[in-house]
Amino acid sequence: MTPQAREAILAADRVVGYLTYLDLIADLIKDKEKVGTAMMQEVDRCQQAVDLAIDGHQVVVISSGDSGIYGMAGLVMELANKVPAENRPQVDIIPGLSAVNVAAAVLGAPLMHDFAVISLSDLMTPWDLIKKRADLSAEGDMVIALYNPRSKKRVTHLDEVRELVLKHRDPKTPVGIVQKAGRPGQHMVISDLENFTKEEIDMQTLVIIGNSQTYVENGRMITPRGYKL
Amino acid sequence: MTPQAREAILAADRVVGYLTYLDLIADLIKDKEKVGTAMMQEVDRCQQAVDLAIDGHQVVVISSGDSGIYGMAGLVMELANKVPAENRPQVDIIPGLSAVNVAAAVLGAPLMHDFAVISLSDLMTPWDLIKKRADLSAEGDMVIALYNPRSKKRVTHLDEVRELVLKHRDPKTPVGIVQKAGRPGQHMVISDLENFTKEEIDMQTLVIIGNSQTYVENGRMITPRGYKL
Structure with missing residues (x-):
């Protein structure tokens, strides 16, 4: 994991991701509130992340490898773009090792x-x-x-x-x-x-x-x- | 830079690379012995790294981005493979963000x-x-x-x-x-x-x-x- 990804997780108050990946970084998440979903529920999971961000939370979405290569980056951005401009959360993509x-x-x-x-x-x-x-x-x-x-x-x-x-x-x-x-x-x-x-x-x-x-x-x-x- | 790359630099006693890149990580290199060469001298540079490793040094070759994508990984490995088995240094590739x-x-x-x-x-x-x-x-x-x-x-x-x-x-x-x-x-x-x-x-x-x-x-x-x- 890159230092930038680590910092983003530490700075967040909500951590969203596939349950198996959340388990892998349990030591970083500690007592932050988690939103874990099973495999194949990518749209639900990313929509929850966007909803939490609209509510004012600092949300990090966990994606294995590089979120920008067959990962969750695009889906999160597509869902955020559906939100009217005045409420649209800012999405930052943190590159990783694919x-x-x-x-x-x-x-x-x-x-x-x-x-x-x-x-x-x-x-x-x-x-x-x-x-x-x-x-x-x-x-x-x-x-x-x-x-x-x-x-x-x-x-x-x-x-x-x-x-x-x-x-x-x-x-x-x-x-x-x-x-x-x-x-x-x-x-x-x-x-x-x-x-x-x-x-x-x-x-x-x-x-x-x-x-x-x-x-x-x-x-x-x-x-x-x-x-x- | 990934933690793994950082650790490799800290563990080395010789740091080899294109001068511009060595300057970018001067705070990590500190007083380690540097072998810096100009652009376009890739073969010379990597041969020096291999020679230093044969001499028993712990050498790290700096390559920007991911050394495995159009970087120095292949050249170092090719040169190391020319060394007879009894002296051949071990080459570890540390992936990075390309x-x-x-x-x-x-x-x-x-x-x-x-x-x-x-x-x-x-x-x-x-x-x-x-x-x-x-x-x-x-x-x-x-x-x-x-x-x-x-x-x-x-x-x-x-x-x-x-x-x-x-x-x-x-x-x-x-x-x-x-x-x-x-x-x-x-x-x-x-x-x-x-x-x-x-x-x-x-x-x-x-x-x-x-x-x-x-x-x-x-x-x-x-x-x-x-x-x-």
Whole structure:
């Protein structure tokens, strides 16, 4: 957690977030009033935060990783924008370390060159559009970071993406897999494009598919920037 | 700066980096021995860091933003890998906030959906490949973050990218421009695809081009994730 995020939590009198995340920062929240909701209740949760802010509270919304990357930042801002100007609360976004930042560091240096960040969750995005993005990113030889690569309900999406990328990239291309990046239980494995879908991969996993230049040496994944050595 | 980065600097006895960055953290370095080099001497600088580590020093290499995103992580690792196993220093990468994390927070919430990160520096990458990546990312309707958008020597690249994206995207698409993200002198402006290249843009600027869903409201840029409100 960055010092700026820590300060925001300490300065707030109401802390809103997904219950599991609130538990992770219990030592910071202490006896502040909490508004915790279960998964999938993002709109309710952020609306409560906006309502509390309208009532004059100093509210902080907890979002894991970087709230600005597939996080709660946009939803809070959209809801705040629905409030008439005279009551509209000010929204400040505090940047953080997203899974892509942390997972890359765990794997080595896979993001030294251009990359695409794609979520395979099709709850709110058509699967055809997600596939198109993966296909075009692979055609452009970009490193590809996949959020939400697999869930209990979505078991075949990752295999479809693998097939798309294989059209453009060597089967031996390194693929890094990091579970629980930066959290207790963190686990990483480096596989390749041909075999990586056989690894244990769930919603809390970040997958980084290398580009044509990415290689593995001494157990770490590196995409060279192009310096002459 | 994250607590982990701070601790690493405090624990080191040698601090290596681009002089300008070392000056920014002078209060942390204090009387530690510094190895500062000018811009464009990345290989020399990182080789010195590796040599010092081989000699038994606890070395920290300073890289602005996230060392794992267009930073020094890969170069240090590549140079360390050239050292025979018996002398090879251990390299730990400490993730940080990259310009894309910070600039997005300044602009609002432009990265709520899939995005591409592309550097327009063609010092080590063929310009045709960079253009191809921009073109394909635009075709895939991904938000596009541009690092190194313009330098004194490269004045027309950004206009070429603008033309490519305009083939796929409305001229009114919001474009966020952040100079010195997270540093003294930070400045942001939100323009659109038709006009953004007229703004002041240099090597220290990050440009975020929205996708087809991105909009501007109350002076902030938002790419909705797709929640029903």
